[in-house]
Amino acid sequence: MKTDIVLSGVGGQGILSIAATIGMAALENNLFLKQSEIHGMSQRGGDVQSSMRISDKEIASDLIPLGGADLILSVEPMESLRHLPFLKEGGWLVTNSTPFVNIPNYPELDDVHAEIKKFPNHILIDADAIAAEIGSRKSSNIVMLGAASPFIDMPFETLEAGIRKIFGRKGEAIVEKNIEALRAGRDFTQKNK
Amino acid sequence: MEKLLLLGDEAIAQGAIDGGMSGIYGYPGTPSTEIAEYIQHSKEAIDKDLHREWSSNEKTAMESALGMSYAGKRAMVTMKHVGLNVAADAFVNSAVTGANGGLIVVAADDPSMHSSQNEQDSRFYAKFSFIPVLEPTNQQEAYDMAYYGFELSEKFKIPVLLRLTTRLAHSRAGVVRKPSKAENGVSLPENPRQFVLLPAIARKNYEVLLGIQPGLEKEAEESEFNTYIDGTDKKTGIIACGIAQNYLLESINGKEFNHPILKISQYPIPRKQVNKLLEECDEVIVMEDGYPVVEEMLKGYQEAGTKIRGRLDGTLPRTGELSPAVVAKGLGYDVNEGPAVPELVQSRPPAMCTGCGHIDVYTALNKSLAKYGEGRVFSDIGCYTLGALPPYNAINTCVDMGASITMAKGAADAGLVPAVAVIGDSTFTHSGLTGLIDAVSENSPITVIISDNFTTGMTGGQDSKALGRIEDIVKGIGVEEAHIRVLKPSKANMDEVISVLEEELAYNGVSVIIPRRQCIQTMKNKTLAAKIAELGLK
Incomplete structure (x- = not known):
């Protein structure tokens, strides 16, 4: 198996927690893993991207080749489009529909959604609303991970185990909310894909 | 052996701990910061009480590490590529002194300038200095090279440069550990004059340095890394x-x-x-x-x-x-790019955080300077460099650590008065002090704003050596007390900030204004909160 994922969003939106959870799950499954991430200046409200590569064979490059990603997982809709040149033919575009507007020239949201809908393989999900529904607004990133989980070639339970490890320090209540968020995201995709 | 999931930076740190290192020295800088941070948080490093405090700048870090090597123990220095410019005097001369305990200098280069002002290649410094280089391909090699680097350094009695680039520094993969080595004890160099670079001794040492080059080349030819x-x-x-x-x-x-x-x-x-x-x-x-x-x-x-x-x-x-x-x-292959980025996608540059004190400083500065005209704000390296972007458009230069004060002085010497320097607290203790001494000794008409947020913000909130010391430092350097102005940058306090700025801009000498407000990214840091309370800072 091999899954190459481009994670994208805006600095501070929690894509590194998504990456860490997938990473834990990959270790659990004895898979090879390379995960490249952005630190430093661009974290301050700029666009951020992380490459996540998991495989049962050794991985050479830390970066995903252009046209090589199986999945773009974005916690922000405009950011999902920024990395399209990395998407493989037939790959999936899974993105939050709620925008993060911190620039004056953010495009019309309907236009952004229309661009996303051009792809037959897309999941457009209001992760913020779902996270609010389960009473854990901060978990919208994990809702997104759940929404992408059907396209990640690993047993769902290992992602849950990853969440237990990553959030375990913060207490059982937070772990449970995040697992609820993960499942809610997955359920949305299973109904809408 | 145990397998860990580590960033390239963290792999170097773990390799150094397992390789018997006694101390790490460095100054934060993307993409190198996580090396020292890993050691600061490592239980093993804490139990062994390895040296792991940040230094004031890369030069003081390099010299401290050289001192630890002189005393026979293994030391590592970490910095980003441009930090090696700051440490260069010590680095180049450390090749001539040679090492006693193993000494590894890690420089993390940033091609494509993700978080930097140039893309210089540290291998040039090593060639220039006749210092061997290790350049890892993956996280496992990063670990192995930190471990082996001390052996190489001790075998040839020379510092070793470990050079990596952004993508490896900030990419995670599995790493297998090696058996942990004991630290060295204290032992003086066999030749008591090895580290005394008087010309007569330096000439001999230089012959030694050139003499070991064929051995280093043979080592590279036989290296499993090549x-x-x-x-x-x-x-x-x-x-x-x-x-x-x-x-x-x-x-x-x-x-x-x-x-x-x-x-x-x-x-x-x-x-x-x-x-x-x-x-x-x-x-x-x-x-x-x-x-x-x-x-x-x-x-x-x-x-x-x-x-x-x-x-x-x-x-x-x-x-x-x-x-x-x-x-x-x-290689001549076709690359099958995915779909093009739609035109509606706009760039999203980094920005100062909502509620950041630097923003209020720039708002006040722009208003206070309006009557003097544009082009007179010399800034420095830190989050406040983002004041160059709209809507602030508040600064005119950003060159290297500390250049704000000295460039303002030069511009004032040329007749551009008032000239303003904007520098952060940590950058001030890194490289601002000496420039301020120059300005004070000539009573240059400059206004220095030390925007104090109690931390090294841009790299993620590391300790600032300036914490609780800025007024004493500037007083000690000789700035007149009447022109050292501490204030709180906030919307509520905007009138006061503007009026203080206006007064000091009009003063024909050195003023230091210290707008002071904690970085909002550090609000959850309990250790910092305790220090701030202890020092009585507000």
């Missing part, structure tokens, strides 16, 4: 340095590719393998994540008449980091 994969198609040979090897392997995966490949990860350049490749191949493509260092050197190996291709002839782009696509194109 690999030669032979191939039957000798029309083209490949040299891939460090991480370039990964992109090469990615690009040729699943393709018919029978060219010989020399991977170089330990320098001096392994002459034996390079000569073999040059003699057997009609042309050689050199792939390097950084400057064309090896490529330029090979142009001087022209005896074999082999054509050398790479960044200099356009086979690869002259600037920017390598990637799988760049390498594949260089």
